[in-house]
Amino acid sequence: MAQHTPPAAITATGLHKAYGDHVVLDGVDLRVQAGTVFSLLGPNGAGKTTIVKILSTLISADSGRAGVLGHDVATRPEAVRAAIGVTGQYSAVDGLLTGRENLMLMARLHRLGRARGRRRADELLEHFDLVDAAGKPASTYSGGMRRRLDLAMTLMGGPRLIFLDEPTTGLDPRSRRDMWQIIRDLVADGVTVFLTTQYLEEADQLADRIAVLDHGRIVAQGTAAELKRRVPGGHVRLRFTGTEALESATRVLGGEADDDALALRVPGNGGVASLRDLLKRLDDASIHPEELSVRTPALDDVFLALTGRRSADDDTRKASR
Incomplete structure (x- = not known):
C-alpha cells in the first residue's frame, strides 16, 4: 500500500x-x-x-x-x-489605541463587519489574557x-x-x-x-x-x-550494579569506564540502529546494564558546527554569567 x-x-x-x-x-x-x-x-x-x-x-x-x-x-x-x-x-x-481598538482596526481591514469583529475581538482578548487591559492604551x-x-x-x-x-x-x-x-x-x-x-x-x-x-x-x-546526531560528541551511558559487569561491558564495547560511578560511556549517535546493535552485543555476552541513557550534543553545538558562529541562546547565557 x-x-x-x-x-x-x-x-x-x-x-x-x-x-x-x-x-x-x-x-x-x-x-x-x-x-x-x-x-x-x-x-x-x-x-x-x-x-x-x-x-x-x-x-x-x-x-x-x-x-x-x-x-x-x-x-x-x-x-x-x-x-x-x-x-x-x-x-x-498602535500604542495610541487601546488593545480592543487595535483588534477592531484589524477586523475592519478584514471586512469582518462590526458584530462579527466585536465577537472575534472578545474571543481573542480572552484567549490571550488581555481582557483586563483591553480598554488601556497599548503604549502602557x-x-x-x-x-x-x-x-x-x-x-x-x-x-x-x-x-x-x-x-x-x-x-x-x-x-x-x-x-x-x-x-x-x-x-x-x-x-x-x-x-x-x-x-x-x-x-x-x-x-x-x-x-x-x-x-x-x-x-x-x-x-x-x-x-x-550530525555533530560528534554523542554517546550512550550505561550504568551497572557491580564492577564485574562494568569490566565485562568495557571489554565487549570499549568506551570510557567510570569505576566510581559504575558507568561506561560508549561513543554513538543515539540512533535506533546503533542502540539495537549495542544492546544485542550486551545480550549476547549476558551483560545486563541497570540503566541506559543517550546523550546527544545540544542544538547550539549543531548551530556552531554548521555556521561557525554561536547562537543568540549561547550569547545570552554568557552575558548572564
Whole structure:
C-alpha cells in the first residue's frame, strides 16, 4: 500500500534573491508540512527575514518558485495573503489605541463587519489574557502583552498559516514561555507555523522540523534529534550494579569506564540502529546494564558546527554569567 504524503503548506524550489552584488538567498529549497511548526534558524544576515518576505508576498524572488497553501506566490499573491498571517520582529501594535481598538482596526481591514469583529475581538482578548487591559492604551502594555496583542491582531482574519519572525526577541523568560504555549495551542487547532528564530531552545521546544540557513543557503534540515546526531560528541551511558559487569561491558564495547560511578560511556549517535546493535552485543555476552541513557550534543553545538558562529541562546547565557 502506498504511503500517504502529508500535504505541504509551503513549497519552495531554487529561491534566489540579490541586492546588487550582495546575494541574500542562493538557491533555497523548502517543504513545510501542514499543521506543524517549521523553524528556520540562522545567524543575523543569513536571509531568514528575506525568505519570510518572499513567502508572504512582500517582495519577489529574483528566480525560483514558491507556493503557499496551494497558491503560487508570484501569480496568486492575493490568495496567499488571504490565507496567511504575519507577525514580524517588531510589533505592529498602535500604542495610541487601546488593545480592543487595535483588534477592531484589524477586523475592519478584514471586512469582518462590526458584530462579527466585536465577537472575534472578545474571543481573542480572552484567549490571550488581555481582557483586563483591553480598554488601556497599548503604549502602557508590557513587552509580553504587546507581543500577545500583536499575535491576536494577526489571528483576526483566521489565517491557516502564520509566519512568526523572531516572535520572542526581547521578551523575558516567562513571557517567552507564554508565547511558546500560545504557538502550541495554534498548531493543536490546525494552524501551520513558520517560525524564524535565533533562540535554539525555542526551536528545540517547538519545531517539528528545523532548517539551518547560513549565507543564503540551507546547510541542514531535519528534526532536532536528527540534527544533533550530525555533530560528534554523542554517546550512550550505561550504568551497572557491580564492577564485574562494568569490566565485562568495557571489554565487549570499549568506551570510557567510570569505576566510581559504575558507568561506561560508549561513543554513538543515539540512533535506533546503533542502540539495537549495542544492546544485542550486551545480550549476547549476558551483560545486563541497570540503566541506559543517550546523550546527544545540544542544538547550539549543531548551530556552531554548521555556521561557525554561536547562537543568540549561547550569547545570552554568557552575558548572564
